[in-house]
Amino acid sequence: MTTLVMGATGAIGRALVAELLSRGQSVAALTRDAGRATGLPGGVEVRQGDFRRPQTLKRALEGVERVYMLADPDVAHTVAESLRQAGVKRIVAVVSAVLDERDARGRVRNVIEDAVRGSGAEWTILRPRAFASNAVTWWSRTIRLHRGVHWVYPQARLSPIREADVAAVAAAALTEDGHAGRTYMLTGPESLTQAEQVEIIGRAIGAEISYHEIPREQAEEVLGDHGIPAEIIRKLLDTLEAAVDTDAQVTSTVQQVTNRPARTFARWAAEHVNDFR
Incomplete structure (x- = not known):
């Protein structure tokens, strides 16, 4: 029984490939350029x-179940x-809440979730709240250059999750019974402000990192430089603004699914x- 991992060279994909191999699974890794798919474990097709x-x-997809x-x-x-x-x-899909929309009746819907549910296969949907790796995307360059972060909403609280934990839940849902038709909200184990995340990174690298709050408009430019569509940028910054001075949701789903x-x-x-160094 072969499992195909889409995005196998991404952060979640690589960790998922390793998790599946550790479970003795036959794994196929999907990549846009097979000749450049370096660093994947041996035994992966x-x-x-x-x-x-x-x-x-x-x-x-030939021979894939x-x-x-x-x-x-x-x-x-x-x-x-x-x-x-x-x-x-069987399908497991990671779906971002940033892609949620409201229909004419005000109900929240998500195009990717709708597609998965209508596929005719057993499905499990994973909804991570925030990825720890966003810290690399948003902050690593300025931390390396001058030990500072230029970003919005320092008091926005998130519960960032490590990609390897998302992969562990995905591996369980792909290989074990009992997860069909479930939607799992995934978070890290703690609610942290963005400023607290920066402090934690500073302790990890042994340096003091300053946090310089910037206007929302400047953050839009930064995210736009990463090629993120304008509508996604708007929803992302709306989410951060709404998270200011609130407690982020923390779930125990990772523990419950992976033990x-x-x-x-x-x-x-x-x-x-x-x-960051």
Whole structure:
């Protein structure tokens, strides 16, 4: 029984490949360029394809019964249909709340979730609240250059989760029974302000890091430079603004599903000191 991991060279994908191999699973790794898929563990079959271009998936899905699915909203239903036609029996998908929309009746809906639920396969949806690795994306460059962070809403509270913990839950849902039809909200084990996260990174690298609050408009420019669409930027910054001076949701789902607690942000920072030095 082969499991296909989409985005296998990403942070969650790599960790998921390792988790599945540790469980004795047959794993195929989907990548846009098979010739550049370096660093994957031995024993993984690399298959070429792009989840953003569903027409490239047919050959990659041959003999596959379980899929860790990624998809952009505009092709999510096409990807799900490709999985249905290939006879995929189980799908696990990570879905961001940033992609949530409200319909004409005010009900929250998510295009990717709708596609997964309509695929005809057993499905499990994972909804991480915030990724620890956002600290690398948003802050690592200025921390390396001058031990400072230029960012919005220092008092916004989040519960950042380590990508490896998301992967552990995904591996359980792909390989164990009892997760079909479940939507899991995933968080780290603690509610932290963004300023507290910066302090923790500083302790990990042995340096004091200053936090310089910037206007929202400047943050929009920073995120735009990373190629993030304007609508996603707006929703992301709205989420951070709403999180100011509030307690972030903390769930015990990682513990319940994997029988081990989610790792702390301090542990994550200690594992990523080279990203900030």
